Amino acid sequence: MKRGDVFIYGPVASRRLGSSLGVDLVPRKVCDYDCVYCQLGKTSVKTMRREPYVAVEAVLEQLERRLGEEAGIDYITLAGSGEPTLHSQLDEVIAGIRRLSEIPIAVITNGSLLGDGEVAAACARADLVVPSLDAADEETFQAVNRPCEGINLEGVVEGIASFRRAFRGEVWLEVMLVEGLNAREDQVREMSAVIAKISPHRVQLNTVVRPGAEPGARAVGEAELAKLAVMLGEGADAVPPLPRGIAVTSLGARAQKALHIMRRRPCTAEDVAKALRMNYTEAMKLLVEMEGKGLLSSKASGGKTFYVVP
Ligand code: SF4
Numbered sequence: 001m002k003r004g005d006v007f008i009y010g011p012v013a014s015r016r017l018g019s020s021l022g023v024d025l026v027p028r029k030v031c032d033y034d035c036v037y038c039q040l041g042k043t044s045v046k047t048m049r050r051e052p053y054v055a056v057e058a059v060l061e062q063l064e065r066r067l068g069e070e071a072g073i074d075y076i077t078l079a080g081s082g083e084p085t086l087h088s089q090l091d092e093v094i095a096g097i098r099r100l101s102e103i104p105i106a107v108i109t110n111g112s113l114l115g116d117g118e119v120a121a122a123c124a125r126a127d128l129v130v131p132s133l134d135a136a137d138e139e140t141f142q143a144v145n146r147p148c149e150g151i152n153l154e155g156v157v158e159g160i161a162s163f164r165r166a167f168r169g170e171v172w173l174e175v176m177l178v179e180g181l182n183a184r185e186d187q188v189r190e191m192s193a194v195i196a197k198i199s200p201h202r203v204q205l206n207t208v209v210r211p212g213a214e215p216g217a218r219a220v221g222e223a224e225l226a227k228l229a230v231m232l233g234e235g236a237d238a239v240p241p242l243p244r245g246i247a248v249t250s251l252g253a254r255a256q257k258a259l260h261i262m263r264r265r266p267c268t269a270e271d272v273a274k275a276l277r278m279n280y281t282e283a284m285k286l287l288v289e290m291e292g293k294g295l296l297s298s299k300a301s302g303g304k305t306f307y308v309v310p
Helices: 056-069 090-100 119-122 138-143 153-166 187-196 222-231 253-265 270-277 280-292
Strands: 009-012 018-024 073-078 105-108 129-131 170-177 200-209 236-238 297-301 304-306
Touching: 009 056, 009 280, 018 056, 018 187, 056 090, 073 090, 073 170, 090 105, 090 119, 105 187, 119 153, 138 153, 153 187, 170 187, 187 222, 187 297, 222 236, 253 270, 253 280, 270 280, 270 304, 280 297
Parallel strands: 018 073, 073 105, 105 129, 129 170, 170 200, 200 236
Antiparallel strands: 009 018, 297 304
């Protein structure tokens, strides 16, 4: 762990979770998927290995401090710079959060490891688990999520479904649609059969927003998204095109500072995180929101995404 590492970000005002304080359990970007739409960019450490990527004590210490500073938090949310269930001490983290606070705990996960007994037992300590599912067939799963070798759709669906059956909290499923890859009507219809097997409490349909891992990953139009949500039946909800995990934050002093820096030179999310001493994910959320409000525009150059003031 480096000096100054930031594990707690937000609070983020999320449509689903209200005011959510984020806990980042893996460095950017450790994941067992490499989704084409990932707003964190390409997966740099693609692995299924569960490890103590960050020190639990340091995470809990920072969280305790932040909880003392913040009021009105609706959820403490494990999400962030990769796949949080890859942290091998997830169980300890959630137990530690429980000791610190009575605020409900949410885990945002790609769901790939919910079939693993240890991961399922750790997630079962949370109040809400939000896994994702973006395909109904293996070929589409491989094309959209690009998982580690050895992960297949059938296993993932079975893992999420058995977790759902045993879990006493709520499971909200997230579906991310990418134009030209998994958003055809017949694909969504097939997905609805797979979702029925899982029987989540809620389904949330999203679409991609730049900057993603692949510049070619295109968003589905808002009207089309709403139509596809209807096909998924009651309990399915289409949200306006925001990337997964990105919620609307209030633009405050940090946005002003970010604008101040970017008026001088184009910056990457990493530059902004460093300059404003923010967690990368938090910086990314701020930039995407600012771009959504027309305050910034982004352009790809040399494999990086730069933000500029138009
Ligand atoms: S979207 Fe989530 S699951 Fe997909 S690559 Fe990014 S961090 Fe991993």
